[in-house]
Each structure stands twice: as structure tokens, then as C-alpha cells.
Amino acid sequence: MKLTTKLMTSAALAMGLTGAAIAQDDPFQIGFVYVGPIGDYGWTWTHDQGRLAVEEAFGDDVETVFAESVPEGADAERVIQNMVLGGADMIFTTSFGYGEATNAVAGQFPDVYFEHATGYLREHENVSTYSARFYQGRAVIGHIAGQMTESNIVGYIASYPIPEVIRGINAAYLHAREVNPDVEFRVIWVYTWFDPAEEASAAQALIDAGADVIMQHTDSTAPQAAAQEAGNVYTFGQASDMIQFAPTPRISSIIDNWGPYYVRRVGEAMEGTWAQSDTWEGMTEGMVVIGEMTDAIPEEVRASALDLMEGMQSGTYHPFTGPINRQDGTAWLADGEVADDGTLAGMDFYVEGITGEIPN
Incomplete structure (x- = not known):
């Protein structure tokens, strides 16, 4: 430390x-x-x-x-x-x-x-x-991934089985499946936020299993480097732009923009107006940003991704809008029904179509 x-x-x-x-x-x-x-x-x-x-x-x-x-x-x-x-x-x-x-x-x-x-x-x-609301960004990169994969296998490096990570997997998968009904997600849980060796190993295992698009909910650039070495594999920056790996394998990114929140809350504390709160902001507020989409992404895919982003920014579209079933086939959201924040905050299940189990 x-x-x-x-x-x-x-x-x-x-x-x-x-x-x-x-x-x-x-x-x-x-x-x-x-x-x-x-x-x-x-x-x-x-x-x-x-x-x-x-x-x-x-x-x-x-x-x-x-x-x-x-x-x-x-x-x-x-x-x-x-x-x-x-x-x-x-x-x-x-x-x-x-x-x-x-x-x-x-x-x-x-x-x-x-x-x-x-x-x-x-x-x-x-x-x-x-x-x-990281799941908003994962909906966008899922939308892109579903159209970029040729093997129809998308690999996902997951950190810990907490609601935040499970939400991200579900959001990415739903939007990949929407544009590519044949897409398959393969998830590897690494039980770490930051371990370059472990992340690189997981990326290589997914590539060896046929994945030609890799997503990650871990913090190092090791998966990007593994994909770059493998060739013909696309990735997305996680938390930061990871632009050093553009134009490939990194073709876009989810960027966490914490600065405005930190400045606001510090200012409130210094002024004596700070009050206890539970803040959950996303694309509308600028806390979740999608990084540059490189030319590796076809123009029509880029345009549809921008449309998806615009819907979330304006509040006219929610990534978890029914009909959506749980993994076991039971109904979760009816047609047109939108998931409430309480369910999303405690999400502990996969949606229908994702194989494998969520570990304890």
C-alpha cells in the first residue's frame, strides 16, 4: 500500500x-x-x-x-x-x-x-x-459486440458476483442478443478487481474457446494486451478509455466520469450544505460516457449505437425493458415493463439465454 x-x-x-x-x-x-x-x-x-x-x-x-x-x-x-x-x-x-x-x-x-x-x-x-449506472454503457457495448462478432461467441471477464457485475452482464447480453439472436456469452469469474496476470489468463482462455470479442469488469489493460497479441479480437475499454489500444483491439469504451460528482460533493461539504444521499447517475448526468468508436466499427453499427445512447440520455429508453425472462424461463418483465431500481440494485440472477451459474 x-x-x-x-x-x-x-x-x-x-x-x-x-x-x-x-x-x-x-x-x-x-x-x-x-x-x-x-x-x-x-x-x-x-x-x-x-x-x-x-x-x-x-x-x-x-x-x-x-x-x-x-x-x-x-x-x-x-x-x-x-x-x-x-x-x-x-x-x-x-x-x-x-x-x-x-x-x-x-x-x-x-x-x-x-x-x-x-x-x-x-x-x-x-x-x-x-x-x-454502468449497465447503460454495457448495453451500448453489448449492442456493438453482437454485431462485431463473427464467431458468435463473446467473452466476459467478471470480477465478483455482486449485483453491479451481474447487471452489466445481463445488460450487455440482452443488447447483443437483440441484434444477433445467435450470440453466446461465456463468462469467467476471476474474483479480483485488479490482477493483470489473472485477467490476461482469463482473456486467453476465452480467446481459446472461440471468443472474438472480449468484455471485462476488471480494471487492468491486460485483457486488451492479450487480445492485441491474439489478433482478430475486439475489446472495449473498462472504466477509462484505454485509448492506447485503439483502433484495435479496443474499439470503444465505457468511461466512468467521477470528477463532477466529487467537485459537487466536496463543495457542499465545504459550504455546510452536504446531506446524506444515495446517488445513482448515468448517461443523462454524464457520469457514464461511451468513448470514441473507432473506424473498426461499421458506420451503420456506430449510428445505431448512437441512437441507443440518445435514448438513454433523454430518458426515453431503459436497457431493462420487457419482455424479459429470467434464466430459468420464468417471466421477469412483461412487454413494455421497465425494471425498478430496487430490483436492479439487488440483481442476483441471469436473464434467459445466458448459460452457466452465478457463483456464490
């Missing part, structure tokens, strides 16, 4: 510091806890871009602190606590598995603001949760 600050060393934070009270004219200090390295060019990199946006927006009025590659467990609680003891006024914990640690520390420090990404636990009034 590495901890970096403008004015504070990692050694000082590890000691917990004494006299952590902040003088009135001191900068407002914000801590960020990351599950991966900021150089992953994926999930953590995009959150760190949000941190930099906060610095740019508020200048010398703020000071930011970050800890990278923090495991989801006891280590996270220690890191969060040490950030508070080091003077943090506000902390963003940026991975699902930090939920319990975030709330445990929040209960000890009621005057500090806590924001937990992709979580649902808000056990104290000083804890908010926030996430993006």
Missing part, C-alpha cells in the same frame, strides 16, 4: 499523527481510498482523475490524500481511520468491499463526511453512497 499527500507523508499517517484538529484557516482535506494502483488505467485511475479535478476546482482551499491498492477488509478500516487521524475532513472510499470499514470508522468520527462508491450501507448520518 502506498499513501501520497501534498503536505503529509505516508509515515506520518501510519503513525496516526497527534494534534489532528484542523485550524480554521487550514485547507479542507479530502482522502481517497483506492482498491488498485492509480496506474491501472482503469477504475482507480478514473477515480484519481476525479481527485485531480477537485484540486483543480478548489486550488489551495483543499488538500487531497490518497491510498492505493488497499485490500477490502481490516486493512481498509485501518487506512480510513489513519486518514481521519491525519486530519481528513472528508473521505471517499472507492470500492464495494469498503462498505463495512467505511461505516465502522464513520461511527467513530461523526464530524467527518464519508462517501462510499458502489455500496449500499449508510448506517450513520455522515455516510453517503454513490454509483454510476
